[in-house]
Amino acid sequence: MKICISSQGNTLDAQVDPRFGRCQYFLIVDTDTMEFEPVRNPNINASGGAGIQSGQVMADRQVTAVVTGNVGPNAFQALRAAGISVMKGTSGNIRQAIEQYKKGELKAIQGPTTGAMMAHGR
Amino acid sequence: MIISIASGKGGTGKTTVAVNLALSLHNVQFLDCDVEEPNAHLFLKPEIHSQNIATIPIPQVDEALCDYCGKCREICAYNAIAIFPGKENARGSVLVFPHLCHGCGGCSLFCPRSAISEIPREIGIIEQGYSGDIEFIHGKLNIGEIMSPPLIRQVKAYTNPEKTVIIDSPPGTSCPVIGSVRGSDFCILVTEPTPFGLYDMTLAVEVLEKLRIPFGVVINRSTIGNRSIDEYCRIKNIPILMHIPFEREIASLYSQGIPFVREKNEYRKKFHDIVRLSEIQQMVYRK
Numbered sequence: 157m158k159i160c161i162s163s164q165g166n167t168l169d170a171q172v173d174p175r176f177g178r179c180q181y182f183l184i185v186d187t188d189t190m191e192f193e194p195v196r197n198p199n200i201n202a203s204g205g206a207g208i209q210s211g212q213v214m215a216d217r218q219v220t221a222v223v224t225g226n227v228g229p230n231a232f233q234a235l236r237a238a239g240i241s242v243m244k245g246t247s248g249n250i251r252q253a254i255e256q257y258k259k260g261e262l263k264a265i266q267g268p269t270t271g272a273m274m275a276h277g278r
Numbered sequence: 279m280i281i282s283i284a285s286g287k288g289g290t291g292k293t294t295v296a297v298n299l300a301l302s303l304h305n306v307q308f309l310d311c312d313v314e315e316p317n318a319h320l321f322l323k324p325e326i327h328s329q330n331i332a333t334i335p336i337p338q339v340d341e342a343l344c345d346y347c348g349k350c351r352e353i354c355a356y357n358a359i360a361i362f363p364g365k366e367n368a369r370g371s372v373l374v375f376p377h378l379c380h381g382c383g384g385c386s387l388f389c390p391r392s393a394i395s396e397i398p399r400e401i402g403i404i405e406q407g408y409s410g411d412i413e414f415i416h417g418k419l420n421i422g423e424i425m426s427p428p429l430i431r432q433v434k435a436y437t438n439p440e441k442t443v444i445i446d447s448p449p450g451t452s453c454p455v456i457g458s459v460r461g462s463d464f465c466i467l468v469t470e471p472t473p474f475g476l477y478d479m480t481l482a483v484e485v486l487e488k489l490r491i492p493f494g495v496v497i498n499r500s501t502i503g504n505r506s507i508d509e510y511c512r513i514k515n516i517p518i519l520m521h522i523p524f525e526r527e528i529a530s531l532y533s534q535g536i537p538f539v540r541e542k543n544e545y546r547k548k549f550h551d552i553v554r555l556s557e558i559q560q561m562v563y564r565k
Contacts, residue, residue, distance in 0.1 A: 199357075204356060204424075208358075208373070208378075209357050211360060234362075237360070238371075
């Protein structure tokens, strides 16, 4: 299964980035083989709609779940529309987050965890 | 002639200068483009004659026609549309984020299946009236809206080139400011002699140089702080149009909503001179 973890770096030892829309990297991981691909987030400096576009990246990459810290209302709406579940997991590094995900230890995020950050970089 | 008033830093006295300038001239049209917090009306106290709802066209997608090709989201510079094609023959979904839409119309224009129509969305109100013989127009952005440039454009559409048009711009150096000052014949930068005043003014100077708008500087509260603005202007060869001293009487009038030229007549001539100076600057600039 393919999942994505918002990451501060481009390896499995990097820390989870608590932001979704403006995280440093998306680490796309195959949980069966532990193969991964780091994708530099193109939306870090978007003037607005970073969460929406990041949600779009998730849909284009066909991930089934996102592990992150916080998602804003727009990102949450986008991920829900794409049928992607959002899990909260910010303790530790990427490898640990994947393990926790596989063991079913992470909680699903049921709604936006932050207010709108729209036009943050305006 | 169109004269805009900008600053970089907020709270330096843009509205004070704009209002007093307007009251010192004849045949004036005043546009308050600081639509996020317009306040010139507190000083000019215009009688409002007309109110018009300002709207922008936002996309409405007919999902029966949409094949989720994604052209609309590619064209959208503001990330206001997201497209999620359905998995394995399931219907996909299209999300429109109205608050991010600038109403440019690109998505409906480029939709290959004509699935996008446009519906108006209210973003604010434009009020027009008179303060004495000054024609007064301002825009008020609705609470919660984040896109001021479309409303600023609609306020500026009232521009009457037969008059001396005074544009009170928002602070800063981003889109709302550029939208306000663009097309001006001259821009007055109002600043104060503090490190913040100087720093933010240098950013505004860069914007005006890029937009190729001639400009000069008014130093407000000039008798406190330091001499850094005078020094900067001397080095950069920027004309200083006026010094407004830090004076109790001016502050007191301001706090009562009274433009100080009403009580301090000598300033009318000084504001008049600013316009003369600006005309010279414009001629120099064109050469």
